Amino acid sequence: xxxxxxxxxxxxxxxxxxxxxxxxxxxxxxxxxxxxxxxxxxxxxxxxxxxxxxxxxxxxxxxxxxxxxxxxxxxxxxxxxxxxxxxxxxxxxxxxxxxxxxxxxxxxxxxxxxxxxxxxxxxxxxxxxxxxxxxxxxxxxxxxxxxxxxxxxxxxxxxxxxxxxxxxxxxxxxxxxxxxxxxxxxxxxxxxxxxxxxxxxxxxxxxxxxxxxxxxxxxxxxxxxxxxxxxxxxxxxxxxxxxxxxxxxxxxxxxxxxxxxxxxxxxxxxxxxxxxxxxxxxxxxxxxxxxxxxxxxxxxxxxxxxxxxxxxxxxxxxxxxxxxxxxxxxxxxxxxxxxxxxxxxxxxxxxxxxxxxxxxxxxxxxxxxxxxxxxxxxxxxxxxxxxxxxxxxxxxxxxxxxxxxxxxxx
Amino acid sequence: xxxxxxxxxxxxxxxxxxxxxxxxxxxxxxxxxxxxxxxxxxxxxxxxxxxxxxxxxxxxxxxxxxxxxxxxxxxxxxxxxxxxxxxxxxxxxxxxxxxxxxxxxxxxxxxxxxxxxxxxxxxxxxxxxxxxxxxxxxxxxxxxxxxxxxxxxxxxxxxxxxxxxxxxxxxxxxxxxxxxxxxxxxxxxxxxxxxxxxxxxxxxxxxxxxxxxxxxxxxxxxxxxxxxxxxxxxxxxxxxxxxxxxxxxxxxxxxxxxxxxxxxxxxxxxxxxxxxxxxxxxxxxxxxxxxxxxxxxxxxxxxxxxxxxxxxxxxxxxxxxxxxxxxxxxxxxxxxxxxxxxxxxxxxxxxxxxxxxxxxxxxxxxxxxxxxxxxxxxxxxxxxxxxxxxxxxxxxxxxxxxxxxxxxxx
Numbered sequence: 001x002x003x004x005x006x007x008x009x010x011x012x013x014x015x016x017x018x019x020x021x022x023x024x025x026x027x028x029x030x031x032x033x034x035x036x037x038x039x040x041x042x043x044x045x046x047x048x049x050x051x052x053x054x055x056x057x058x059x060x061x062x063x064x065x066x067x068x069x070x071x072x073x074x075x076x077x078x079x080x081x082x083x084x085x086x087x088x089x090x091x092x093x094x095x096x097x098x099x100x101x102x103x104x105x106x107x108x109x110x111x112x113x114x115x116x117x118x119x120x121x122x123x124x125x126x127x128x129x130x131x132x133x134x135x136x137x138x139x140x141x142x143x144x145x146x147x148x149x150x151x152x153x154x155x156x157x158x159x160x161x162x163x164x165x166x167x168x169x170x171x172x173x174x175x176x177x178x179x180x181x182x183x184x185x186x187x188x189x190x191x192x193x194x195x196x197x198x199x200x201x202x203x204x205x206x207x208x209x210x211x212x213x214x215x216x217x218x219x220x221x222x223x224x225x226x227x228x229x230x231x232x233x234x235x236x237x238x239x240x241x242x243x244x245x246x247x248x249x250x251x252x253x254x255x256x257x258x259x260x261x262x263x264x265x266x267x268x269x270x271x272x273x274x275x276x277x278x279x280x281x282x283x284x285x286x287x288x289x290x291x292x293x294x295x296x297x298x299x300x301x302x303x304x305x306x307x308x309x310x311x312x313x314x315x316x317x318x319x320x321x322x323x324x325x326x327x328x329x330x331x332x333x334x335x336x337x338x339x340x341x342x343x344x345x346x347x348x349x350x351x352x353x354x355x356x357x358x359x360x361x362x363x364x365x366x367x368x369x370x371x372x373x374x375x376x377x378x379x380x381x382x383x384x385x386x387x388x389x390x391x392x393x394x395x396x397x398x399x400x401x402x403x404x405x406x407x408x409x410x
Numbered sequence: 411x412x413x414x415x416x417x418x419x420x421x422x423x424x425x426x427x428x429x430x431x432x433x434x435x436x437x438x439x440x441x442x443x444x445x446x447x448x449x450x451x452x453x454x455x456x457x458x459x460x461x462x463x464x465x466x467x468x469x470x471x472x473x474x475x476x477x478x479x480x481x482x483x484x485x486x487x488x489x490x491x492x493x494x495x496x497x498x499x500x501x502x503x504x505x506x507x508x509x510x511x512x513x514x515x516x517x518x519x520x521x522x523x524x525x526x527x528x529x530x531x532x533x534x535x536x537x538x539x540x541x542x543x544x545x546x547x548x549x550x551x552x553x554x555x556x557x558x559x560x561x562x563x564x565x566x567x568x569x570x571x572x573x574x575x576x577x578x579x580x581x582x583x584x585x586x587x588x589x590x591x592x593x594x595x596x597x598x599x600x601x602x603x604x605x606x607x608x609x610x611x612x613x614x615x616x617x618x619x620x621x622x623x624x625x626x627x628x629x630x631x632x633x634x635x636x637x638x639x640x641x642x643x644x645x646x647x648x649x650x651x652x653x654x655x656x657x658x659x660x661x662x663x664x665x666x667x668x669x670x671x672x673x674x675x676x677x678x679x680x681x682x683x684x685x686x687x688x689x690x691x692x693x694x695x696x697x698x699x700x701x702x703x704x705x706x707x708x709x710x711x712x713x714x715x716x717x718x719x720x721x722x723x724x725x726x727x728x729x730x731x732x733x734x735x736x737x738x739x740x741x742x743x744x745x746x747x748x749x750x751x752x753x754x755x756x757x758x759x760x761x762x763x764x765x766x767x768x769x770x771x772x773x774x775x776x777x778x779x780x781x782x783x784x785x786x787x788x789x790x791x792x793x794x795x796x797x798x799x800x801x802x803x804x805x806x807x808x809x810x811x812x813x814x815x816x817x818x819x820x
């Protein structure tokens with residue numbers, strides 16, 4: 001054989017999660033990673049609702065379950081219950097059989113299959129190539145999926161004003177207003193930074209006028225307010241208004257099952273016939289990508305959502321987690337107040353859920369990494385769950401020092 | 411909202427597995443599906459090695475396991491053990507750190523990621539667009555994956571002579587000889603129709619001469635001969651010859667875990683640096699497709715392969731299954747001999763493994779479906795496991811009638 005590789009020209013791919021690598025390699029005992037992907041307990045362990053652990057055990061002991069291939073579109077009891085959870089059991093779209101889910105390999109799998117589907121079939125009858133709008137903090141990670149799927153024009157929208165440290169719905173509406181007719185807009189619900197109902201309504205009105213297509217992402221329903229219905233309000237409002245839409249749903253955070261990749265791609269369209277045709281195309285895409293989804297996680301979710309007793313217990317666990325998150329937000333704000341850290345820290349409690357804009361400038365983030373062994377991701381959103389009673393004082397003190405050390409820049 | 415769907419033009423996708431649908435809808439009590447995807451017991455249940463069931467239970471009760479995200483490339487203990495199983499623990503490629511696996515969502519996931527990688531990065535330095543050769547029976551199902559990945563020129567090769575009912579290595583070699591330099595050839599190992607070592611060597615020689623790139627598929631190692639090493643001989647021979655190659659590996663059949671989608675994409679290249687760069691690109695592709703693989707199935711495989719006691723027990727189970735398969739082949743041939751069915755049925759025992767060319771003409775297959783409620787897939791390969799002591803007589807008698815009823819066509 002020749003000695004030259006046919007892969008001579010393959011370059012090293014740039015890794016996205018570099019703060020995680022630095023964190024892992026840092027031997028400092030007080031190091032903190034403020035960018036964990038999931039929910040953690042106060043002891044720094046992966047949070048998992050007790051009911052999920054019990055159901056996992058039950059499934060492994062169930063002699064009636066075999067390990068036969070699932071259908072391409074997955075476990076129906078799962079996709080049905082998951083879709084009901086998101087858009088509501090009484091949704092007219094469900095009653096009219098024009099909404100349904102497709103079981104995917106995690107939320108990313110739902111995004112991928114959805115983006116690929118839109119690239120092939122979305123036909124706004126105005127453009128050959130559609131524009132996709134993605135919120136700035138997610139532009140790198142999610143934009144990449146749409147780009148690989150074939151979209152050429154991917155643009156950011158801004159919803160968060162980093163100077164005022166508040167949401168800026170006016171700028172968002174302006175972007176939508178100026179968007180090419182028929183563009184796809186990627187929306188997050190629950191929206192941790194907290195668009196109010198009135199603001200969502202204005203977004204929907206503009207999107208309707210400009211015939212923009214909503215692609216929702218719902219990966220922490222219940223984790224923003226503690227209430228599953230409330231956190232799905234925006235999505236349900238769009239469905240109720242008659243929008244056709246896609247929604248990528250993930251249960252990783254809500255069930256503490258990150259390694260089982262339980263996702264669902266919800267399709268809401270105009271009528272049952274269109275839904276059947278769309279599902280047939282999604283099935284075909286899935287058959288060439290991963291053929292069938294894996295079952296364990298979806299079985300757990302289906303069992304919990306379809307049993308009133310287990311559902312009740314799971315909701316309680318969610319609420320307790322949300323209370324812990326709110327408490328951390330309060331405590332961090334209070335610590336910074338006591339330390340006399342310059343600036344307003346109201347935004348810490350004005351936002352909700354596990355993801356949060358911390359409101360630091362790049363130089364302050366750099367200070368935290370260099371001098372305090374505190375690691376943040378580039379988009380400057382932190383995971384509130386990464387703060388525990390053990391590291392709260394250290395984190396607050398470090399933020400205080402970072403702000404003071406860089407105050408001369410103002 | 412307007413009432414017209416933006417998905418008005420989405421057509422209904424053609425389903426590939428139509429025999430399965432017909433089988434499901436057929437109320438006939440003696441109906442038989444000869445095209446199951448996996449291994450079955452004589453009682454018609456999904457075959458699962460007892461050790462796998464025990465390990466599943468053990469994992470669910472292990473308090474030290476959490477459900478944190480896996481790394482993009484998956485569980486290292488799994489990919490390492492899986493790769494060793496395929497190319498051999500003592501493989502020079504492994505010792506030189508130029509071979510390694512990437513944990514994928516099933517064998518299909520490995521094919522998809524591999525095909526997409528080759529489409530982007532395979533550079534035979536002769537052509538802009540490579541040709542892909544796929545064995546005729548798999549052309550429809552696998553060709554589709556390469557097509558979606560971006561390959562334009564996908565051609566079949568024939569290895570089985572449907573008239574002589576034997577393998578036809580000469581035709582295969584001729585195809586390779588005439589292939590454009592640098593083409594990709596998709597190979598199956600263990601190759602159920604039974605290429606002999608000498609024939610594989612001739613294939614390798616021709617492929618080396620024409621600089622053809624081997625993409626192996628190994629989804630039933632151990633299920634052809636009952637011996638794991640013997641069934642990986644061809645793959646190991648290619649690796650030993652210094653070929654760069656990809657190999658999609660699936661554990662669904664071998665572990666009876668169809669619903670957990672445990673796959674591995676093995677990369678063998680020239681040196682460690684190239685392997686690292688290829689893995690980085692594969693990681694990037696995975697991050698936009700399913701982000702992380704799911705863990706349960708890979709944990710089971712890793713535990714079994716890495717424990718000498720469990721490995722021994724699993725090998726015994728495999729051997730017992732293979733003995734059952736061989737016995738069915740013998741019995742079916744014997745029944746047809748006793749019935750005096752015209753033609754030679756030697757090919758039933760000349761082949762091995764669960765997949766088998768049955769050697770029937772289209773009109774005979776049609777007769778079985780129409781008059782006997784026996785369903786086969788279009789590629790005319792049957793799953794020997796679908797025949798049990800309960801339906802053996804009926805299947806043999808039906809084949810006999812089908813051959814007699816259509817004998818006037820000769």
